[in-house]
Amino acid sequence: MNVARNKQPFDAGRAAYLTLNGLLLTFLLAPIAIVLVFALNPTPYISFPPVGVSLRWFEKFFRTPEFTNALWLSLWIAGCVLVLSIVIGGACALALARGNLPGRSFLTAFFMSPLMLPAILTGLALFQSYLLAGIGRPVWGLIMAHTLVSVPYVIRTTLAVLHNFDRRIEEAAAVLGASPTRVFFEVTLPLIRPGVFAGGVFAFIVSFDQFPVSLFLVVPKGETLPVVLFNYMKFDLDGAIAAASMVSILLALSVVLVLERLIGLKAYVKL
């Protein structure tokens, strides 16, 4: 087939197909590149074309306590979410894949449902529950809310890994005399580790970038970075926002590379 394709001197249909897809990729990536341009452009307001390169907006971002406090809070929450969702999601995926549970597909759909139901409603429902319980809006409440919407990613990546590896490896270990506990710790756990970690990294990003779930659950002076950025953007669009965006884009990009190394991005394609 490839040979036949190469014989034709110019394939207009294929050229159009590739051009179209090139344009679509540009549509996906250009906005992110443009943010970088504005983050480095020294003019006080967003303006195009850029006139130069400077780091003044990064300086402003890192010198404004409003931003840095929010950045640290977001990183701290995301770190907690990472640990919690690894433990809870990893365990849950193991139970789903190996627990012989009745109604497995229903349970899986149930644990994935926070991703499909409106996140703003998850925030609203938790806000009202905390209100009813009279506990205010504690940081741990926000962490649990983020964990809820992050756990599905860990479950998904771990299930993908569990799905791919040969169950006979575990059976072989058992046949050779390993106790179930030993099989679990020495065979199953090391095998699913990349899936669990990849999910954890994803959970970190989901929490770090989380907006709709946080909206009703943050307190004034205790807002996470996306909420601070959102409120700032309503009134002011300057390079500081671009710089802040750049910080989170760089974080995301490094995560993509880590994920690709850990388990390959393909695990995210399968639902």
Added chain:
Amino acid sequence: MAIASRPSPIAWLLAPALLLFVLFFVLPFGVMALMSFYSGNPATNSNAFLTTRHYERFVFDSAGIYHDALWATLRIGLITTIVSLLIGYPLAHWMARMQSRLGHALVLMAVIAPMLTGIVVRTFAWMTILQDKGVINTLLVDWGIVSKPLPLMYNEFGTVVALVHIYVPFMVLTLTGVIGRIDERLEQAARSLGAGRLRAFVEVTLPLSLPGILAGSLLVFALSISAYVTPSLMGGTDVLTLPMLIAQQVGTSFNPNFAGALGVVLLLVSLLIVIAYNRILARLSGEQGLA
């Protein structure tokens, strides 16, 4: 199939997740539904009574804004879904049929990278592109194509553009999985029997990918009707969606009970979509099992 057997001890590992989901997901949604039938907060206000007035307020809609908001939400969701499908399909097809592993990995990264960038950041990116002094308008004015900036933002158009950018990766990922599972030889057979490339695609690949189209569309629709950040930043005063209305009720009107009622309406719409989506997904994985 396997004979039904008893759950193994490993099943206990489900307990933490189950606890998390009951306490912070099922119960809160129950609370939200309950609060939507109360006049106030029954924990702090002993005069709070049961009422259906929040729902009456939505149904009778004397101010004429709630129904409009519902329609705007559904309309924006529908347009976003259709455009995402038109944009997502070629990309998904390209990715699914790509021979080179490196090329595949690179395109996949390009699709996933925007997903990993926060919604607030991506909306900001579109604001810098579409606003009056943004990239597009500056270029158009400088080149003399238009005399004054086009209204690309603070309306439904800008909202849809940014929403498509945010949700198209979900469409691509869903479709890629489905198209990848279609045997390429079917299309080749159609072509060797004399069908042109376009006809082979329209009559073989496209119908076979229909479940993926449906699943991806439902997913994007469910996500875009619940969007809050993008419509409130890109929509200006032109756009009012259900999630924006909910945030207003909590933030400025401080009427969480009415917000709850609006939430229940949005939840019901979403639940219908999620159930349909899961049906299709279950059927897809069933077919995969038989193949």
